[in-house]
Amino acid sequence: MSSEPIIRTENLTHLYSExxxxxxxxxxxxxxxxxxxxxxxxxxxxxxxxxxxxxxFNGLLKPSTGRVFVDGKxxxxxxxxxxxxxxxxxxxxxxxxxxxxxxxxxxxxxxxxKNMGLDENETGIRVRRAAAFVGxxxxxxxxxxxDLSGGEKRRVAIAGVMAMEPKVLVLDEPxxxxxxxxxxxxxxxxxxxxxxxxxxVILVSHSMEDVARLATKVLVxxxxxxxxxxxxxxxxxxxxxxxxxxxxxxxxxxIFMGLRSHGIDVNDGVFTVEQGRNEIARLLKSRGVQK
Amino acid sequence: xxxxxxxxxxxxxSYDNEEQTPSQAVKDITFxxxxxxxxxxxxxxxxxxxxxxxxTNAILLPxxxxxxxxxxxxxxxxxxxxxxRTVGMVFQNPDNQIVATIVEDDxxxxxxxxxxxxAEIRHRVDEALKTVGMYEYREKEPYKLSGGQKQRVAIAGILAMQTxxxxxDESxxxxxxxxxxxxxxxIRTLNREKGITVLYITHFMxxxxxxxxxxxxxxxxxxxxxxxxxxxxQSEKIRAAGLDVPQAAELSQMLIEDGLNLGRVALTVDECxxxxxxxxxxxx
Numbered sequence: 001m002s003s004e005p006i007i008r009t010e011n012l013t014h015l016y017s018e019x020x021x022x023x024x025x026x027x028x029x030x031x032x033x034x035x036x037x038x039x040x041x042x043x044x045x046x047x048x049x050x051x052x053x054x055x056x057f058n059g060l061l062k063p064s065t066g067r068v069f070v071d072g073k074x075x076x077x078x079x080x081x082x083x084x085x086x087x088x089x090x091x092x093x094x095x096x097x098x099x100x101x102x103x104x105x106x107x108x109x110x111x112x113x114k115n116m117g118l119d120e121n122e123t124g125i126r127v128r129r130a131a132a133f134v135g136x137x138x139x140x141x142x143x144x145x146x147d148l149s150g151g152e153k154r155r156v157a158i159a160g161v162m163a164m165e166p167k168v169l170v171l172d173e174p175x176x177x178x179x180x181x182x183x184x185x186x187x188x189x190x191x192x193x194x195x196x197x198x199x200x201v202i203l204v205s206h207s208m209e210d211v212a213r214l215a216t217k218v219l220v221x222x223x224x225x226x227x228x229x230x231x232x233x234x235x236x237x238x239x240x241x242x243x244x245x246x247x248x249x250x251x252x253x254x255i256f257m258g259l260r261s262h263g264i265d266v267n268d269g270v271f272t273v274e275q276g277r278n279e280i281a282r283l284l285k286s287r288g289v290q291k
Numbered sequence: 292x293x294x295x296x297x298x299x300x301x302x303x304x305s306y307d308n309e310e311q312t313p314s315q316a317v318k319d320i321t322f323x324x325x326x327x328x329x330x331x332x333x334x335x336x337x338x339x340x341x342x343x344x345x346x347t348n349a350i351l352l353p354x355x356x357x358x359x360x361x362x363x364x365x366x367x368x369x370x371x372x373x374x375x376r377t378v379g380m381v382f383q384n385p386d387n388q389i390v391a392t393i394v395e396d397d398x399x400x401x402x403x404x405x406x407x408x409x410a411e412i413r414h415r416v417d418e419a420l421k422t423v424g425m426y427e428y429r430e431k432e433p434y435k436l437s438g439g440q441k442q443r444v445a446i447a448g449i450l451a452m453q454t455x456x457x458x459x460d461e462s463x464x465x466x467x468x469x470x471x472x473x474x475x476x477x478i479r480t481l482n483r484e485k486g487i488t489v490l491y492i493t494h495f496m497x498x499x500x501x502x503x504x505x506x507x508x509x510x511x512x513x514x515x516x517x518x519x520x521x522x523x524x525q526s527e528k529i530r531a532a533g534l535d536v537p538q539a540a541e542l543s544q545m546l547i548e549d550g551l552n553l554g555r556v557a558l559t560v561d562e563c564x565x566x567x568x569x570x571x572x573x574x575x
Contacts, residue, residue, distance in 0.1 A: 182336060280567070
C-alpha cells in the first residue's frame, strides 16, 4: 500500500443554482483522503450529498471551489487530466441495469474498454476477465442483456465498469432493489474483486448491514458535510447520532446497545450476527455459566 | 372471524414470452385475506410476488382460477372500476407514480377520476394528507420531496379514493432508512387505526415481522403461510428459497444451537433483548 492517497479532495464545495436565489451547497468544504486498497463506504440520508460527492471523483461534476486529486494529480489541471480521471475512477450508477443498451452482453461490457481506445484483442481479454469476476458465463456473453434476470443485469452492468480496469471502482447503491440472494452475490463479488485486484472500492449504501460486511472505512455525510469518518467500529458505536441523521445501525447492533443500556456489560462493537454469538459466549463464560 | 376481502381460488398466470416457452409466474395458488389483516409477502425476484399484487386489482387477470375482491370477480370488466376503488397499489419507484405538479393535486387525481364532488374531494385530500403526515406539504412541488415523502403522497392518493385495501409492491426498496421508517409507521397506523387491509411486499425481513401474517412465495407457489413466528421458525426453508431471516432470529437460533435455553426464536430487537436479559440476569 502506498502512502499517497489515490483520491484526495481539498476544500471541495459544489453549489447548485450558483448565483441564483435558490443557490444551495450540495457538498460543503469536503476534505478527504482515500487510500489505495480501501473499501470505503459512504452513507447518509437521501440528499445528504453522497452522489454529488462521488461524481466529483471522475470529473462528471466540476467543483464550485476546491480541488480533486486522483493519483496525486489535480483532475481539472488540464483536459487530459480530466479525461484520465474518467478511466482511473470507474463509476457505476444506481440501477445501472437501466443503462444496458447493446445487442449482446459481450458488446455491453466491451463498451467502456473500446471507448478507451483498446484494440479488439485487449478488449476481449478484459471483457472475459470482468465477466468472470461477476459470474457471467461465456455462453451468456452472446445473449441479449434484456433476456437476463434483474440480478444478472445488475452484474453485467458492474462488469462493464470493471472491464475498464479502473484504479478506483465506485458503486452507487449496488444492492438496492435486489432480493437477498442477488444482494449476497453482488456483495461477494465486490469483496473478491477487491481481494484479487487490490484496487480501491467506494460504495454508496443505505444498508448498514452491507456496509458492516464489507467496508474497511466508513464516511458519513449529513447536510452536505462530513459528519463522521472512521472504522466500522468507530462509526457504528454512535448509534443515537446516526439515528438522528436519518440512518440506522444493524438490528444486531441495536440488540447489543439495548443490553448495554440495561446494565449488561457487553461490548459495543457488535455489527454482525457471528460477533454477537461470540460476545454472548464470552459473557456467559466470564460468569462461569454452565450450559 | 372477519369477512373475506380478497380470495384467490386456484389461480395460475403466465406472462407471454415470444422467444421462450412461457413459464408460470403463479401456479395454482389459493389463499384469502380477511378485512383488516396486515400481510407481508416475501419471495425472491421472480417468485411471483408482484404478479400476485397485480392480480388483486385487475391489472392482470388470472389465466386459470378466479380472484374475488369483496366477492367481485376481477374477470368481470364491468366491475373493474369498483375493484380498483377497493384495492389501491403503491409501486416501487416514487418518481414513477406522481402525476401532478402540486402535492394536493396529485392526491386529488384519484377521487377526481372517480367523479367525486369537488367539496368532498377537498375534504378527502386534506384528511388523507393529514393521515400520512404530509398536510403541511400540500402546496409543495413533489420533486422537492424526499423519497419517503413521495411514497406517503402516493399512499394519500389511495386513501383519498377511500379504498379498503392497500397493496405496496416493494415500496421501500428505493428509500433511505428514514424514508423506510416513515412509510412503515404510516402503514402501521392506517392498519391499526383505520382498519385498512394491507398487503406488503418486501425484501426487508425486519419489515415483514411487523405484519400479522407472512406469506413466503417460492417459484410461483405459496411455500409458507403463518404468523411471523411460525414462518421464520422455518429458517432452513426460508434460506433455501433465497430469503433471509431477521438478525434477531439468526442470533437466537445460533445461541439455541450453542445450547442456550432461550425458549423461542426472537424476531425483533425487543424480543431478543428481553430473552437475553432473562438468561443473563439469572447468571448474575
